[in-house]
Amino acid sequence: MELNLKRTQKLMSLFLAAALLFSFGCSDDDPAPMPPEEESIIDIASGNTNFSTLVAAIQRADLVNALNAAGPFTVFAPTNQAFTDAGITDVNAVPVEQLRDILLYHVLNGRVMGSQVSTGEVPTLLEGFNLNVVVDGGTITINDDITVITQDLSASNGVIHAIDGILMPEEESNTIADIVMGDEDFSTLLAAVLAADLDETLLEQGPFTVFAPTNAALEAYLTDNGLTAEQLLQSPDLASILTYHVVDGEVPASAVVAGSVPSLSGVPFYVSIDPDDNVWINGNTQVVNTDIEADNGIIHVIDYVITPPTQSIAEIAVGFSQAETPEFTQLVGALTRANLVDAVSGGVDDNLTVFAPTDAAFEALYEALEVDGYEDIPLETLTAVLTYHVVPARAFSQDLREGANLPTLLEGEELSVNLANLEINTSGLVPDLLNVHATNGVIHVIDEVLVP
Known part of the structure; x- marks a missing residue:
């Protein structure tokens, strides 16, 4: 009996010890089992065979540590097939700096899950470059033609969305055409460029130097020539007029010199620099702003439309003599008598300046010489005077x-x-009739016949 009691006491002690051990083992202070640690963006990409080319590119561009940082980041990850479709079969063939820019263009700051993506411009880690995102239903399209094919590969430091193409950063275009399109003061010029089908030339070709007339310049030209904007835009000569304003190559203001300048139209225009260093073209158009730089050239702004002359000095004089209010009848008659008409007829290779006396000036000469007209002046004298x-x-x-x-x-x-005193010798220049441009030179009208 005593033996059984002792055995019972011993068993009770063992149960009590076990209970105490169990109670300590189940203490609230014991940590719960830890879940597996979430992988980083680099870890996930490295563990996915579809991203092996991307991982190689990240390594070559030395961006592993950057994408292992805390972030968070959103990575639009091109698949291997995307690299192949873009013609990138070996990332080692891509210059490191270019590759780095391309990869940074695929990364956003912050964790943006697929459900949080919205339509609009999104800045990337490539400074100054945005993605253009469009969300349509459940489809996310980037930069018009790249599609997200797998969303929300969650990482410890962000999220990955797989895409089916390579996002290529492109510098914002700043061509001559872009500048004209972006400036309201060139809206009439833009309409003319489009009507003449010259937009692609000014967008894609070059380099060019463009002397660009403002809206006010074009309006003044239209008014002076009795034209409407619609008539100008429909003119068969529109392309020739516009290309007359364009020079092949870049000519900054510092390189502009006086003289003949070949234009893209094939006909030269003529630059003058006045005593105050202002630049003029064909005697009637001033350059009012200079050196607007474009990707494919340079723009100088002008205050009128420049057009090539179509008549010689002789033809212009004859035209004046036959006008409703005739002028230069005496000059034309005198040139004819002296057999000098051919001398003032010609093209761009003949460079002459004629100081042309008015009919009143000739009448004053006749009175001084006491003759009735140029027919009474000895031919040798008349030729010398002319x-x-x-x-x-x-x-x-x-x-x-x-x-x-x-x-x-x-x-x-x-x-x-x-x-x-605006004079040549003692003869006054007529301000309204200076710089009458001809194919073979220029006419300045004077109010007195010059006598040698």
């Missing part, structure tokens, strides 16, 4: 300089320039 009015150079008014002496076609004789 050739004394011709300078063998294309000199617009802006090319003239105070006190300059201009050689003439009359051998050994010169003309003197008096800009202060």
Whole structure:
């Protein structure tokens, strides 16, 4: 009996010890079992065979540590097939800096799950470059033609969305055409460029230097020529007019010099620099703004439309003499009598400046000589007088300089320039009839016949 009691006591002690051990083992202070640690973006990509090319690219661009950082990041991850479709079969063939830019263009700051993506521009880790995202139903499209094919591969430091193409960062275009399209002051010029089908030329080709007329310049030109904008846009000469404003190559303002300049139309225009260093074209158009730089050239802004001359000096004089209110009838008659019409007829290779006396100027000469007309002046004298009015150079008014002496076609004789009084010798220049441009030179109208 005593033995049984002792055995019972021993068993009770063992049960009590076991209970105490169990109670300690189940203490609330014991940590619960830890779940498996979530993988980083690099870990997930490295463990997915569809991203092996991407992982190789990340390693070559030395971006492993950056994408292992805390982030969080959102990575649009191109598959191996995406790299192949883009022609990238060996990432080692891509320059490191270019590869780095391409990869950073696939990464956003922050964790953006598929359900959080919305339509719009999204900045990337490539500074200054955004993605254009469109969400349509459950489909996410990036930059027009790249589609998200797998969403929400969650990582410890962000999320991966697999895509079926390579996102290529492109510099924002700043061509001559882009500048014209983006400036309201060139809206009429833009309409003309589009009507003449020159937009692709100014967008894709070059480099060019464009002398660009503003809306006000075009409006003044239309008014002066009795045209509407619609008539200009429908003109068969529109392309020629526009290309006359374009020079092949880049010519900054610092490189502009006076003289003949070949235009893209095949016909030259003429640059003058006045005493105040202002730049003029064809005597009637001023450059008012310079050096607007484009990816494919440079733009200088002008205050009028430049057009090539279509008539010679002789043809212009004859046209004036036959107008409703005729002028230069005496000059044309005198040139004909002296057999000098051919001398002032010609093309762009002939560069002449004619100081053309008005009919009133000739009448004053006749009175001074006490003759009835040019027929009464000895031919030799008449020829000498006429050739004394011709300078063998294309000199617009802006090319003239105070006190300059201009050689003439009359051998050994010169003309003197008096800009202060707007005179050649003692003959006054007629302000409204300066710089009459001809194929073979320029006409300046004067109010007195020059006598050698």
